[in-house]
Structures are given as C-alpha cells and as structure tokens.
Amino acid sequence: MGQTIIEKIISKHAGKPVAKNEIAIVSVDGVMASDTTAPLAIKAFKEMGGKKVWDSDKAFLVIDHASPAPNERIANLHSIMRDFASEQGIKLYDVGEGICHQLMVENGHVKPGQLFLGADSHTCTYGALGAFATGVGSTDLAGTMMTGKTWLKVPPTIKIIFEGRFPQGTSAKDLILHVVGMVGIEGATYKAVEFTGPALEDLSLSSRMTIANMTIEMGGKAGFVDTTGLELPYSFEDIKPDADAVYEKVITVDVSALQPTIAVPHSPDNVAPIQEVVGTPIHQAFIGSCTNGRLEDLHVAAEILKGKKIHEQVRFIIGPASQEVFNEALSDGTVEILSKAGVKFIPSGCGPCVGTHQGIPGKGENVISATNRNFQGRMGNRDSQIYLGSPATVALSALHGKITDPSTLHKEEILI
Template sequence: MSQTIAEKIISQHAGTTVRAGDIAIVPVDGAMATDATAPLAIQAFREMGGTRLWDAANFSLVLDHATPAPNERVANLHELIRAFARETGCMLYDVGEGICHQLMVENGHVKPHDIFIGADSHTLTYGALGAFAAGMGSTDLAAIMLTGQTWLKVPRSIKIVLNGRLPTGVVAKDVILYLVGRLGISGATYEAVEFMGTAVHNLSLASRMTLANMVAEMGAKAGLVDTMGLQLPYEFESVKPESDASYRAIYEYDVSTLRPQIALPHSPDKVVDIDEAVGQKVSMAFIGSCTNGRLEDWQEAARVLEGQKLAPGVRLIMAPASRAVFNAALRDGTAAILSAAGATFITSGCGPCVGTHQGIPGNDEVVISSTNRNFRGRMGNPNSQVYLASPAVVAATAVAGEIIDPKEVGIVRRT
C-alpha cells in the first residue's frame, strides 16, 4: 500500500485507502476540550442544536488552563463547564487533577491507532502512543461533539530518523529543541512528523510525549513516534509505515554527540547549544507543562538539586503534569528533595506556561522554563524574556543563578 503511519491510521478510519492531499471524513475515537476552549465549543454545540453528545464516554472536559480560577469571570466559565458535564454525563477533570494531555494518556482515553481530536494545539502529544492526534478549534470540536466525526485533509509526512544513544544529561527535550531549531517554526506546516530510529526505541513514554508535543512548534498537524520498545499497561499492535512510503522529506541525525539545547527569546526555533547561552542571569525558573511536567522530569531536576539551594534572588516554580505525578513524587522522595532546595509547588495545570497566573514574570525579568513556547508575552508579560530548556538545565540554572550546564553545578556551588 506504500503508506505512511498517518495515511494508514486515517485509511483505517475512513474505510478506504487515502493518501496525502486527500480529504477524508472519519469517526473519532475520542475528543476533549479545556477551560480555555470548552465554553466556545459548548456555545457552538448549542447553536448547532446539540442536546446530547455523540458518545459521552469518549468526550472529556479538563479544567487546567486557569485553575484554581484567578477571577470571577473564569470561575463562572468553570461553572458553565461543570454544568455541561453534569448534563451530558461526559468525563470532567476538575481543578488540580492535571493537564489535559497528561490525563488523556495517563487515564487511557487515547490508545495506539486512534484518531483523537482536542481543542488545544498540543493534542499532538498523543502521537507518542502511535495515535493520530490533532488540535482543532472550538467550532470544529462542537461538530465532533454532535456527530462523532470530522474531516481531515490527509497530511504529507516527514520522517525523522534518530540514531545513536543520548549522552548523559541530554534528554528528549534537547532533541526536540534541536529539531525545532533545524526545521523552524513553519518547517512542518500541516504535515505529520514521524520519529524513527534506534535512539527513539530507548525512550520512555514520557520522553516520547515530549517529542510528539513539540512538533506543534514546527507547525505540524500530527507527530507520530515509532512504538518499538514502548511499554504500555496493555497489549497493542504497532503501526508501521510501509518501507516504500512516500515522504516530503527524510532527515537523519546521530544524537550521540548532542549537547544540551537552549531556545533563546523570543521563538522556540532560536535554538543554540548551551555553551552559547552560558552565563545569562535569570530570576525565575519553571518546571512543568504538558511538555515536561511528568515524574521523570521532576526526578531529573531532583538529581541536580539534591543537596543544593536555589541561588539568591531566584525562584523555582514546579507544576506537576497531574495529581498522580505529584503523588508519585511524594512517595519516592522527589518532592522532598525539590522542596529542600527551595522549590515552590503550584496546582497541576498550565498557568505559568500560558501566562494566566501562578507564575507571571515581572518587567525585564529573565525566565528559564521547561515549557514549549517562548514567544513574547507567552508567560504573561511581553516585557520579560523566556529561555526554553530541559528540566535539568532549568534546575541547574536555578542553583547557579545563571544558565549553566548541569554537569557544572557541583563545581559552581563549591567555589
């Protein structure tokens, strides 16, 4: 059939063979909206005459973008969403349960081979499972809520082959920053990005989620990670492309010599090796988000911070990707290490990442963050500067007070 992964999954759902450029009408296996997008989706659903969801069991609402409610307006929107969930019987994740993308994977709402649509641009994260997951606007989601179907223009595909083994201290976030820097923020516009290669096979689910998550910063429609080596709590069949599948481009990289990466203000594709940013002073550090708020990210930060203290004048804010992540960090001692170093924990959610509350920087402040975007004003203040990095680099920088390679933290603190 000579199909890519995206073409195969869409064909399975469309009931006919499709290729890049075709228009397909497909049933969806699941859908979700957040407090940032659900109110408009609910309004559009009502205007379409909707009274009953196509399948309440496969539709979720998540309060995560501005939680707990920072003002009366948002509180009333939350109440609207809660009332809709009670009325329709759909799944509601209320304040503190977690970030939508973590919850959809963590709680089994999306599985390999699925087509899943979310009213959020980082829905692509679920491609870590071998699902075709895409973000759409609130009106498109409303139509799905009503019919259980959507239309797709089958995207062209790009293949990225990652070979070798990541050096110590270099993680999936460094890989995806490097790739965004190489391809640019429009380098995969409305395309499916497939990740293959030996380096991918050794990655955890959390790391694969980081890869799929940030193809949004290339403009991609979907990110699909080879599931070879992936461990899930259920049996599944991997989706593989045909050996002679047609790609718009194929890129191959050896990650064995990759250095930690930094995205400079004010774009996620302004990426350099850490050596070019070393010495930049910071006043705020943030570890969290749908990109890097999972347990392995917190453990990575804890390995750097154990026995250390934050630099004077630097605050480190931590937001778990879900309540389950936070509870796991409590159980294994990770949270205690982070707290002893001076970290501040906030409600699981998107607040600092999207600039709604719980971590907005002041004018002229410099932030280093494990999030996915650093456009001017992204974290709530257009007069601040945001650098993107891995959790280890963020933690090391919080200790040193300036951007630094995590391997150097012990040396710096001893002098």
C-alpha cells in the same frame, strides 16, 4: 503505492484507503477540550442544535489553563463546563487534577492507532502513543461532539530518523529543541512528522511525549513516535509504515552529536547550543506544562538539588503534570527533596506556561523554563525574556542563578 503510518491510521477511520492531500471523513475515538476552548465549543454545540454528545464515554473536559480560577469571569466559564459535563454525563477533570494531555494518556483515554481530537494545539502529544492526534478549533470540536466524525486533509509526512545515543547531560527535550530549530517554526505546517530510529527505542513514554508535544512548534498537524520499545500496561498493535511509503522529506539526525540546547527569546525555533548563553542570569525557573512536568522530570531536578539550596535570587516553581504525578513524587520523597531546596509547588495546571497566573515574571526578568513556547509575552509579561531548556538545565540554572550547562557535571553528581 505504500502508506505511511499516518495514512494507515486515517484510512482505518475513513473506512477506505487514503493518500496524502485527499479529503477524508473520519470517525474519531475521542475528543477533549480545556477551559480555554470548552466554553466556546459548548456554546457552538448548542447553537448547532446539539442535544446530546454522540458518545458520553468518549468526550472529556479539563479545567487546567486557568486553574484555580484567578477571577470571577473565568470562574463563571468553569461553571459552564461543570454544568455541561453533568448534563451530558461526560467526564470532567476539575481544578488541580492535571493538565489535559497528561490526563488523556495517564488515564487511558487515548491509545495506539486511535484518532483523537483536542481543542488545544498540543493534542499532538498523543503521537507518543502511536495515535493520530491533532488540535482543532472549538467550532470543529462542537460538530464532532454531535456526530463523532470530522473531516481532514490527509497530511504528507516528514520522516526524521534518530541514530546514535544520547550524550551525557542531554535528554528528549534537548533533542526536540534541536529539531525545531532545524526544521523551523513553519517547516512542517500541515504535515505529519514521523519520529523513528534506534536512538528512540529505549525512551520512556514521558520522553516520547516531550518529543511528540513539540511537533506543533514546527507547525505540524500531528506527530508520531515509532512505538518500537514502548512499554504500556496493555497490549497494542505496533503500526509500521510500508517499505515503499512515500515521504515528503527524510531527515537523519545523529543524536550522538547532540548538545544541551536552549531556545532563546522570542521563538521556539531560535535555538542555540547552551554554551552560547551560559552565564545568563535568571530570576525565575519553571518545570511543568504538558511538555515537561512528569515524574521523570521531577526526578532529574531532585537529583540535581538533593542536599542543596537554589540561588537566593531565583524563584523556582514546579507544576506537576497531574495530581497523580505529584502523589507519586510525594510518596518517593521527591517532593521533600525539592521543597527543602527551595522549590515552590503549585497545583497541576498550565498557568505559568500560558501566562494566566501562578508565575508571571516581572519586567526585565529572565526565565528558564521547561515548557514549549517562549514567544514574547507567552508567560504573561511582554517585557520578560523566556529561555527554554530541559528539566536538567532548568534545575541546574536555578541552583546557580544563571544558565548552566548540565553536560559539565560529573556522573556522580547527576545521572540523566
């Protein structure tokens, strides 16, 4: 019986062939924890008797979720991370350097074919590179920091084939919102999702990261984007499934029929074509997070807002995915365009997305966001309404003060 891509990667790291539902002990190529999980992992590491991480070059800590520290308690947690990183000789990314998942990819800490663990649910983002990457709890991560190994149950795989071409005004974010709505919030629980098909071949790494990132919004254990057409600054093996690989389910999606898509309150799978909510007034707009805060996302917003001003009753916040992304946007004039339009930039981090600070909405306010979750209270206020959309939808809605359909724009106004 043939193997899926995920089974091949896990087999390599287990040192023997494995199939779905088997328990495997695997070596890992790297681990990461953020300020929401690292302090607990460090505590567990020490309670387990840990003295030294198994490989100081393969462990990473990132301060991004509450960054800069909004209060004394969190500042003290950050100090725990800094002290541990210094003691162990491991890499720590400090305040404002970037969001953990962007940094792991941007700095080459994770690569195709690898097996990577992160103490954050959106670690599945690295599937955009062709890696098996999954989120784990702090205690599990502590054990792996000591041993360089973990155990897992080999997940069955759902294969999703994307055919056709993206219509005007649509993007990878619209596509993954559509898929999450189709599969459901628990439809891929403890399953891997393999995204493939000709519609993906021309997508950038950034767009592939958006797709892989929201695998967890379907309950997925890991996501894997077919690496056909992927351009990286180094050579890599293009892993393919065997012709007789067995899938739990195969779904085909005609991307040509895709419309700009919105997730309406209060769940990422509560999706609708944007036409159903066009005209909904908004008070705050946000582009950022590990889903959509990369340079191409800022470029889309800048093209929409160049020479214009956002609506006077809208607060538009952008948190670049990393300091490097911000610097590139600064160098090419993107920051100037957006700033003149009324956008406010915050340090790279997760604050508004998780509701820690730097963008908590008020009671009764509507938010249009390019993030990944819109559960009630997700952005810090249970009495606000969060709508999820693409960067184009967010920027255009901020311009008009209401949810607006980017597919209605003429090509000379915006190119997506």
